[in-house]
Amino acid sequence: MDILDSLKVNVQNAFKELGHEVQLNDIIIEVSKDPTHGDYATNCAMKFSRFFQTNPRAVAELIIPKLDMSSIDKVEIAGPGFINFYMKQDSLSKIVNEVITKDASFGAGEKKNKKINVEFVSANPTGLLHVGTARGAAIGDCISRILAFNGYDVTKEYYINDAGMQITHLAESIYARYLQELGMNAEMPEDGYWGDDVIDIAKQLIQEKGKDLISMDDAERMEFLKQYGIKLELGRIIEHLKAFRVEFDVFSSEKAIRADNAIEKEIKFLGDNVYQDDGALFLKTTNYLDDKDRVIRKKDGEYTYFMPDICYHVNKLSRGFDNLIDVLGADHHGYINRMKSALMMHGYDKDVLHIELIQMVRFLKNGVEFKASKRSGDAITLHEICEEVGVDAMRYFFAMRAASTHMDFDMDLAKEQSSNNPVYYSQYAHARLCSVLETGKDIKLDVSGSLLKEPSETELLKNIAKFPKVVEDAGNTKSPYKITNYIHDLAESVHSFYNCCHVIDRDNLALSGNRLALCKATKIVIKNALNLLGVSAPEHM
RNA sequence: GCGCCUUUAGCUCAAUUGGAUAGAGUGUUAGACUACGAAUCUAAAGGUUACAGGUUCGAGUCCUGUAAGGCGCGCCA
Numbered sequence: 001m002d003i004l005d006s007l008k009v010n011v012q013n014a015f016k017e018l019g020h021e022v023q024l025n026d027i028i029i030e031v032s033k034d035p036t037h038g039d040y041a042t043n044c045a046m047k048f049s050r051f052f053q054t055n056p057r058a059v060a061e062l063i064i065p066k067l068d069m070s071s072i073d074k075v076e077i078a079g080p081g082f083i084n085f086y087m088k089q090d091s092l093s094k095i096v097n098e099v100i101t102k103d104a105s106f107g108a109g110e111k112k113n114k115k116i117n118v119e120f121v122s123a124n125p126t127g128l129l130h131v132g133t134a135r136g137a138a139i140g141d142c143i144s145r146i147l148a149f150n151g152y153d154v155t156k157e158y159y160i161n162d163a164g165m166q167i168t169h170l171a172e173s174i175y176a177r178y179l180q181e182l183g184m185n186a187e188m189p190e191d192g193y194w195g196d197d198v199i200d201i202a203k204q205l206i207q208e209k210g211k212d213l214i215s216m217d218d219a220e221r222m223e224f225l226k227q228y229g230i231k232l233e234l235g236r237i238i239e240h241l242k243a244f245r246v247e248f249d250v251f252s253s254e255k256a257i258r259a260d261n262a263i264e265k266e267i268k269f270l271g272d273n274v275y276q277d278d279g280a281l282f283l284k285t286t287n288y289l290d291d292k293d294r295v296i297r298k299k300d301g302e303y304t305y306f307m308p309d310i311c312y313h314v315n316k317l318s319r320g321f322d323n324l325i326d327v328l329g330a331d332h333h334g335y336i337n338r339m340k341s342a343l344m345m346h347g348y349d350k351d352v353l354h355i356e357l358i359q360m361v362r363f364l365k366n367g368v369e370f371k372a373s374k375r376s377g378d379a380i381t382l383h384e385i386c387e388e389v390g391v392d393a394m395r396y397f398f399a400m401r402a403a404s405t406h407m408d409f410d411m412d413l414a415k416e417q418s419s420n421n422p423v424y425y426s427q428y429a430h431a432r433l434c435s436v437l438e439t440g441k442d443i444k445l446d447v448s449g450s451l452l453k454e455p456s457e458t459e460l461l462k463n464i465a466k467f468p469k470v471v472e473d474a475g476n477t478k479s480p481y482k483i484t485n486y487i488h489d490l491a492e493s494v495h496s497f498y499n500c501c502h503v504i505d506r507d508n509l510a511l512s513g514n515r516l517a518l519c520k521a522t523k524i525v526i527k528n529a530l531n532l533l534g535v536s537a538p539e540h541m
Numbered sequence: 542g543c544g545c546c547u548u549u550a551g552c553u554c555a556a557u558u559g560g561a562u563a564g565a566g567u568g569u570u571a572g573a574c575u576a577c578g579a580a581u582c583u584a585a586a587g588g589u590u591a592c593a594g595g596u597u598c599g600a601g602u603c604c605u606g607u608a609a610g611g612c613g614c615g616c617c618a
Binding site for chain 2: 166333335359438473541
């Protein structure tokens with residue numbers, strides 16, 4: 001049991017002796033920011049003062065004599081009723097051995113035996129991925145990594161919209177380019193895709209098939225072009241995502257979801273929730289969370305995108321997932337209650353589906369907003385920006401802020417800042433530790449940590465001990481930025497420690513062994529944390 | 542008009558989910574390498590937490606109202 005948990009249990013037992021049952025989760029132990037407030041503190045005397053009909057400080061007076069002091073050096077009451085803990089040195093320093101023993105698994109949560117499906121990116125395969133999707137890709141991937149580390153069984157999934165109108169437009173665009181490349185007259189369709197990628201596809205098509213397509217009948221050619229286009233576009237998307245260190249476990253196709261009359265069966269299942277009005281079919285989502293009923297089949301007999309999406313979500317749940325997470329752009333927020341309503345018609349709780357909204361990123365070029373669209377083909381691609389800025393910097397940047405914040409991405413700054421980027425601050429801490437360990441590799445490590453007494457050493461010990469709690473919190477709140485903030489704090493205490501404590505002293509091998517062990521433990525934690533963000537932990541920079 | 546998100550230091554963001562003197566980065570100013578990596582460190586300055594009320598031992602955080610910005614409100618996806 002780690003130091004924070006044992007303090008919680010300690011406090012819980014003290015309450016029990018006083019005749020009050022308190023939930024472990026309701027006891028908050030915080031790491032004191034100010035050293036004059038001890039190492040750790042709890043507000044529980046204030047929080048539960050109502051049990052005792054007296055003021056918080058008096059409650060603290062009651063609790064303190066009941067505490068088990070075996071790992072605590074000193075306790076004091078402060079301010080309005082905080083209880084500050086001053087820990088015995090060895091109870092803090094034993095974390096060194098624990099981290100080194102657990103190594104890559106330090107910080108990991110216990111197996112939860114729960115399956116979570118995280119769906120993200122899911123961009124239409126009609127062009128290259130642009131930077132706008134990068135934030136969702138980074139955050140979705142980080143959430144998946146964090147949840148997996150927390151002990152959940154995570155499946156990363158990509159939904160391919162391969163049955164809608166966009167794909168038809170893609171096929172038409174490819175054919176127009178194909179004819180043009182063959183020197184014939186052809187106009188691009190009105191809703192066509194003008195990017196260079198479509199021209200590339202047309203060229204490749206000519207190499208493989210020559211002029212064969214011209215003689216095909218319309219329906220056959222259309223079907224062929226759709227499949228061909230999807231295959232190539234999706235192939236490049238996957239390739240670029242892989243370069244961004246994002247890989248999926250499952251790809252689901254809308255076409256496959258629609259197969260076997262799945263939609264008709266679903267409508268039958270929805271039964272009384274479906275009604276006809278003005279020639280269209282509506283779903284009575286207002287019976288649940290929505291403020292408006294939604295059309296599922298248009299007057300012309302076509303289904304709206306909402307309908308197969310319902311089938312898709314039901315399909316995911318039928319595969320045995322306990323929870324679904326969708327990572328969506330904030331412009332889809334109207335979609336949340338509608339989808340939850342549909343799932344509630346299946347008897348699911350509204351919370352089986354969590355939708356993580358990613359706020360828009362505004363791209364600035366020379367200080368001016370840069371609007372780009374995929375259709376016109378002038379969008380900046382994910383691939384381009386990765387090459388210019390670097391994957392580590394990109395991922396760190398997107399993982400740095402809460403998903404709900406509207407953020408600006410300044411292209412010029414991103415490039416120029418590369419040596420000034422916060423990611424290097426954290427990576428440098430790791431590289432520095434590696435370097436020290438290399439220099440002192442002949443000195444025997446002392447994992448007892450018994451000689452670590454400097455304030456900057458204590459600070460470091462408390463910070464690495466906190467890691468499992470940070471991971472848990474980041475998982476529960478699906479907030480990668482909490483990991484990023486933590487890494488920054490940790491790196492700060494590393495640099496601070498490094499500057500005031502000389503690690504390798506050949507005249508004091510005992511102390512050196514202690515400090516090298518601390519370096520090793522810290523290095524492990526930084527690496528584990530960076531890994532949750534998909535950012536590398538270099539040994540040299 | 543309705544709904545969602547946002548508003549905290551000059552700028553970009555935190556604040557352990559209601560706790561102690563609201564913290565980091567960046568920018569500004571002043572210092573620190575003949576020791577393990579100066580992509581670093583140590584300081585200083587910078588705040589009426591958009592505004593007005595309310596709830597309580599205690600509010601940046603919760604409630605009500607106001608203002609500003611973004612995004613939605615389609616038988617598009």
